[in-house]
Amino acid sequence: MNPRAITLWAALVGVVSAVVALAVAEAVALLVAPSSAPLFAVGSFVIDIVPPWVKDAAIALFGTADKVALLVVLGVVVIALACAAGIVEYRRPPWGKVILLAVIAVALLAVLTRAESTAIWSAPTLAGLLAGGLTLHRVTRRLHRWEESSPELPLGGPDETTRGRIDRRGFLTMVVAVAGASAVVGIGARMVNASVTAVTAIREAVTLPKPAVVAPGVPAGAELGLPGLSPVISDNEGFYRIDTAIQVPSVETADWKLRITGMVENEIEVTWDELLALPMIETYVTLMCVSNEVGGTLVGNAKWLGYPIHNLLARAKPLAGADMVLSTSIDGWTAGTPLEVLQDQDRDSILAVGMNGEPLPLEHGFPVRMVVPGLYGYVSATKWVTELRVTRFDDENAYWTNRGWSALGPVKTSSRIDVPRDGRRITAGTVPIAGVAWAQHTGIDGVEVRVDGGPWLAAKLATAISADTWVQWVYEWDATPGQHEIQARATDSSGGAQSGDDSIGVVPNGAEGWHTVSVSVS
Ligand SMILES: Nc1nc2c(c(=O)[nH]1)N[C@H]1C(S)=C(S)[C@@H](COP(=O)(O)O)O[C@H]1N2
Numbered sequence: 001m002n003p004r005a006i007t008l009w010a011a012l013v014g015v016v017s018a019v020v021a022l023a024v025a026e027a028v029a030l031l032v033a034p035s036s037a038p039l040f041a042v043g044s045f046v047i048d049i050v051p052p053w054v055k056d057a058a059i060a061l062f063g064t065a066d067k068v069a070l071l072v073v074l075g076v077v078v079i080a081l082a083c084a085a086g087i088v089e090y091r092r093p094p095w096g097k098v099i100l101l102a103v104i105a106v107a108l109l110a111v112l113t114r115a116e117s118t119a120i121w122s123a124p125t126l127a128g129l130l131a132g133g134l135t136l137h138r139v140t141r142r143l144h145r146w147e148e149s150s151p152e153l154p155l156g157g158p159d160e161t162t163r164g165r166i167d168r169r170g171f172l173t174m175v176v177a178v179a180g181a182s183a184v185v186g187i188g189a190r191m192v193n194a195s196v197t198a199v200t201a202i203r204e205a206v207t208l209p210k211p212a213v214v215a216p217g218v219p220a221g222a223e224l225g226l227p228g229l230s231p232v233i234s235d236n237e238g239f240y241r242i243d244t245a246i247q248v249p250s251v252e253t254a255d256w257k258l259r260i261t262g263m264v265e266n267e268i269e270v271t272w273d274e275l276l277a278l279p280m281i282e283t284y285v286t287l288m289c290v291s292n293e294v295g296g297t298l299v300g301n302a303k304w305l306g307y308p309i310h311n312l313l314a315r316a317k318p319l320a321g322a323d324m325v326l327s328t329s330i331d332g333w334t335a336g337t338p339l340e341v342l343q344d345q346d347r348d349s350i351l352a353v354g355m356n357g358e359p360l361p362l363e364h365g366f367p368v369r370m371v372v373p374g375l376y377g378y379v380s381a382t383k384w385v386t387e388l389r390v391t392r393f394d395d396e397n398a399y400w401t402n403r404g405w406s407a408l409g410p411v412k413t414s415s416r417i418d419v420p421r422d423g424r425r426i427t428a429g430t431v432p433i434a435g436v437a438w439a440q441h442t443g444i445d446g447v448e449v450r451v452d453g454g455p456w457l458a459a460k461l462a463t464a465i466s467a468d469t470w471v472q473w474v475y476e477w478d479a480t481p482g483q484h485e486i487q488a489r490a491t492d493s494s495g496g497a498q499s500g501d502d503s504i505g506v507v508p509n510g511a512e513g514w515h516t517v518s519v520s521v522s
């Protein structure tokens with residue numbers, strides 16, 4: 001084969017390897033964070049490090065297209081480096097891989113100097129390195145084999161020419177297939193990453209309205225402040241997350257609207273601006289997942305800001321016979337909530353826009369979600385909500401009720417032991433046994449603790465924020481040496497006791513049983 005052609009093929013191999021590397025990095029960034037993708041990070045890095053006069057010149061030259069210009073320049077540099085890596089790898093292996101490694105090192109530097117970056121942010125770039133390096137190595141080897149197998153001069157018999165041609169076509173097919181598949185994956189992932197980045201910026205620019213009804217402050221005695229005990233307010237970062245969304249939906253506030261439809265006199269539509277202009281209330285509500293095992297962590301308490309759903313329903317005027325509201329999220333997930341719960345003026349069922357003083361985090365439903373005190377999330381807490389359809393339980397099923405879960409999902413009175421942790425070794429003496437208990441919208445009346453199946457002993461309850469939230473509790477235990485089993489149970493304000501029937505699992509409407517931990521005391 002002529003050396004010119006070989007050089008071109010080798011350069012192509014370099015470009016294909018770069019496409020693979022970038023595509024894999026973008027795909028992995030979907031799982032890590034959109035801004036952890038190396039191309040994006042290098043772009044931001046360049047913006048951060050270029051001297052102001054270059055920035056000014058770029059803006060003067062390209063105006064608002066300055067970002068596009070930057071990406072074009074980056075693209076040209078990447079292609080040039082990729083061609084170089086391909087050619088060098090073909091002629092002087094492993095120096096092509098060394099070029100790749102050097103480029104990756106720069107990308108890593110860019111990624112890890114981003115303000116929000118953590119160590120895990122290196123994963124997309126490293127995955128890209130691995131995939132790109134492997135592609136470069138293997139495809140270059142194939143190129144060598146093809147060259148060795150093709151006749152020096154095309155004057156041999158028909159056999160050789162045929163063989164040469166088949167190899168050429170095979171090589172080309174392989175290269176195009178690899179590049180094409182990667183490009184599809186990479187561009188798709190980049191688009192998703194870009195939309196998440198855009199929505200993140202939109203979220204950061206949101207100013208939440210001042211609440212018309214401010215939540216009374218957290219009472220002084222609500223937080224016992226014991227090490228290991230769940231804080232009475234769960235922070236947004238640590239808040240449990242449950243949903244069916246592989247990729248968090250990106251919903252821009254300008255595009256968002258909520259429609260109230262179905263069995264109503266007036267269908268209504270509310271935009272983001274209209275919603276924010278309505279008088280909002282602030283309320284503490286403990287959210288809870290029906291899939292939480294006894295002692296599990298799928299429960300959290302936050303201060304929500306939102307607009308009461310009963311007000312919107314009053315405007316829509318549900319028709320007689322309706323008994324359910326089917327809420328739908330932008331990605332098609334649904335929940336069926338009893339209409340009377342949402343119409344209840346004494347219950348803070350809201351369309352929430354704020355969580356602990358911030359706009360909802362993307363993964364918790366930005367820009368708008370439902371929060372309903374007293375019901376499990378699967379029948380009430382629709383994130384990224386876009387429609388409330390007034391209907392009947394007889395006529396409609398929701399996402400989880402189609403999969404064997406109960407139509408109604410009132411939370412079950414429960415308690416959890418946070419300290420001491422199961423399996424801990426502790427020293428004899430006075431040891432706090434502490435945890436949280438919840439019976440949303442009913443309130444907790446008391447928590448009792450027992451050791452080794454002995455008598456039930458009353459724990460001290462912290463001050464509850466409200467009946468809609470969990471409450472901390474503590475029992476000062478005089479721990480004696482030996483192996484001990486500790487249990488806790490709660491009673492709610494309606495007199496209902498937490499069920500000890502641990503044969504009842506999470507399906508179809510929530511697990512029962514007393515949380516039990518074992519400790520060894522010495
Ligand atoms: N759009 C949407 N909303 C959803 C879900 C979902 O899968 N999709 N899961 C629900 C369930 S089962 C629970 S327990 C809560 C969890 O809310 P969180 O992730 O903010 O804690 O969201 C609810 N809202």
Ligand SMILES: [Mo]
Pocket residue numbers: 242288289290291376377378
């Ligand atoms: Mo859930």
